[in-house]
Amino acid sequence: MENWLMLTLVGKDRPGIVAKISQALFDLSGNLGEASMTRLGGNFTIMLMVCVQEKKSAVQEKLQPVCDEMELFFHLDEIEGRLHQHIEPDVRISIHGADQAGIVARATSALSKAGLNILNLESDVGGHPDSPVYVMHIEGVASKGLEILDQALQTLSRENDVVARMTPIDTMVG
């Protein structure tokens, strides 16, 4: 029986987290699927698909001591694998400006109303600690077309004093 699990893991960043976690899963004959692993602030985060023959509880028992040793928190959910069904983004959106409360909520609400289905979102807080800058990149599918999205971004930009722009993605397949 093929069981897909989603491992969610977070902890203070330190060298060796990925190696130790992936080794523990390999020891269980786990087959890794797609993953997003990144440093957010001083934390390291993992979202990782793993397919195992074992039950979820066996994976839990295997990971617990490894995570305890590295002071990591983790969580496992049973999921459907559904690999090989990538959706192609057709637009990329970049938003940046002085960090301000609520900007992500306002931006993503406006984009959602304009038909954007987000496939990938990455954001960073940069700049000087006294005047932080928020930078967000989104890739997605413009289900209502690009024009309405562009209008939403112009309104967002005007009302929130941020730079918000979009670039169509025209994937070249050869």
Place this chain on the structure above:
Amino acid sequence: MAHLNILLYPDERLKQASQPVKEFSEDLKSFIHDLEKTFRSFPGCVGIAAPQVGRFERIVLVDISHKPQHANHGFLVLINPEITFFEGRSIGREGCLSVPDYTGKVERAKSISLEALNENGEKQVFQMSGYEARAVQHEIDHLDGKLFLDRLVSRRNALNKRAEISI
């Protein structure tokens, strides 16, 4: 005309370098017709290279004319193509018939000068930029055993105005 099978990565043959075409025979023309038919059977596809169907000769076809928003030279048969000049860099998203269900960002030259022979062995010279130049570079890579996977750039991009597409 026959429909040709596409080699799929990780087929090792896709890493093989292709040899220059020496004879401009009827067999070559027949192969080009088959290659075109194969290429046209994939909607949205803008190019194909002979090694993608297991013929390791330096032949590529490119046609982006169904995307009229991009400047183009129509249907191109490029035999023994050579890029003689590169200028500028741009990042764009690419996919490949030989790598289904995956696309990624690749840096290419923005503009190129290109020399190639046509199916009659006649020399052709092109200047091109943007989307068409990207397609030609992607296809010529196949002739050298390279895939766009060998040229991927990070998902996390710097904040700049480099376009995802034709520039």
